[in-house]
Amino acid sequence: MKDEIRDEAAKRAADDSDAHDKLLMTRMSRGDEEALRELIEKHQGAVYGTISKMLGDPVEAQDLAQQVFVRVYRAAGSYRATAQFKTWMFTIVRNLVFNEHRRRSRATLVPLYAPENENTGTGSAGYELPDTANKTPGEDALRQEMMKAIDAAILALPEQQRLAIVLRRYDEFSYEQIAGILKTSVPATKSLLFRARETLRETLRDYMEDK
Amino acid sequence: MKIMRNLKPSAVLDSVMKDRNPNDEPLLDENDPVWQLLAKSPRPEPDAWFAVRTLARCRNAGLGMETMNFRAIWHWALGGGLSVCLAIVLLVPHSQSHSGAAAVNQQEDVQEAFAIMASMDTSDSNNSSSSSTSTWQDSSL
DSSP states (O other): OHHHHHHHHHHHHHHHHHHHHHHHHHHHHTTOHHHHHHHHHHHHHHHHHHHHHHHSOHHHHHHHHHHHHHHHHHTGGGOOTTSOHHHHHHHHHHHHHHHHHHHHHHSOOOOSSOGGGOOTTTOGGGTOOOOOTTOOHHHHHHHHHHHHHHHHHHHTSOHHHHHHHHHHHTSOOOHHHHHHHHTSOHHHHHHHHHHHHHHHHHHTHHHHHTO | OHHHHHSOHHHHHHHHHHTOOTTSOOOOGGGOHHHHHHTTSOOOOOOTTHHHHHHHHHHHHOSSHHHHHHHHHHHHHHHHHHHHHHHHHHHHHHHHHHHHHHHHHHHHHHHHHHHHHHHHHHHHHHHOTTOOOOGGGOTTO
């Protein structure tokens, strides 16, 4: 029940935001670059963050996130506001990410940087400085280790479950929106989320008991 | 419930999860320890120049090229397909009648050739009836 109330409130806020996005798309179709800039600045965090969580590779995530906006820009002329803009845009994200998974499953990729320096999950391609305020080095190391474990657990999920959990947890999408993006029904989406949580609960059991 | 209160959140969740199936309503997100744990690994943010680079890439890609191409391909495919169908409809009966006429002409040519051969044969037999070296009497023909 509480979930549904939250979904309803989020839906009302999303409606206003969606109308603004559609307006930006109309302006973009007329060649307004300022509208494109606004759209990128508004959604870059969600798009980049989701792709980064899905791939676990900040560099590849930057490239794919840029491709998403290029596709949005090029489709501005033919865009018809039949669905929510964000749902439509994240369908592009889904297609690109799943294609990338298929490409990766065919080829063995060797990272150019050493795994020790890999900053998975914290993003920004290793630009982020450690937050040393009010934390001892030991605490910081533990926090980093836990973040890596969480990201690894998310990456180990099947791709549909992974996208469902990332969209729900980090982007706060409603079940209907996730169902629209994954092209499934709402009960199927709930089932995906349930199974993803079950797997994560099992994988991250040690960290939950440490809380 | 009092017993449950003394347990760790994960242990409480374990006991609840045992009796659940995937079609049930999910637990409240806020009360789910998994949900709380995931918050400890926040979503990565792009760097400060991401928007500028993306804007430049979009500018290079050009507006509406993708949709224009699809429309153009669709129109050309439809137009081309109709043209090919029309050409087939117009050309097939014509070629059939043409080949029919050619066959009739060929038959006439053959008949004419036989007639010439027959006339040559009769003239030969009139001129030298005892000759047996005529090529027209060759049994292989």
